Amino acid sequence: NAGVMQNPRHLVRRRGQEARLRCSPMKGHSHVYWYRQLPEEGLKFMVYLQKENIIDESGMPKERFSAEFPKEGPSILRIQQVVRGDSAAYFCASSPWRSGGYNEQFFGPGTRLTVL
């Protein structure tokens, strides 16, 4: 059973370009979370999605960032017109769904974005 997969593992973009980060959840998981880790900091929540639905995007910057989790295919985190401050490691986690209680999140290896 493959774990959470993220690609690319490393992404280099120039200022003003677009970055697309992909996350394939574990088999059977219908929930995806994105976290950002700035250099020398802990992970910060960005967005929580179910298939075709954004549940909580309270951690997303108001501009340039968007996320989707379509019915088919991976979840995509999209950053438009990247700036140097977007350089970070972006982690995806997935979880199964059980009503009530705690749904364990399994992390992918992360995508390290470098903006030149």
Add this chain to the structure above:
Amino acid sequence: AQTVTQSQPEMSVQEAETVTLSCTYDTSESDYYLFWYKQPPSRQMILVIRQEAYKQQNATENRFSVNFQKAAKSFSLKISDSQLGDAAMYFCAYITVETSGSRLTFGEGTQLTVNP
């Protein structure tokens, strides 16, 4: 809002010795989980240990154990018989169970060095 604080940016320990990493948190909720994650240089997030708030017994996983003090909102990690492979960044994290599918809140991390 929940917050997680790790007051030790760096710690070091001699191989085979014991080290304790500190974590405090703030929440008004009564039912939640606490975690310690390990992040080695590969950046993969690895779950080390988990504690349910309503369980009084401290969690233990082999050489890793926690000291959970709910009233004091303290959650420290003890690593016994430290090994070179334990060297990593360690993050304390919190999640509520009062809303299914919640986000993880992380501390800023403690960088652990193990000296041979």
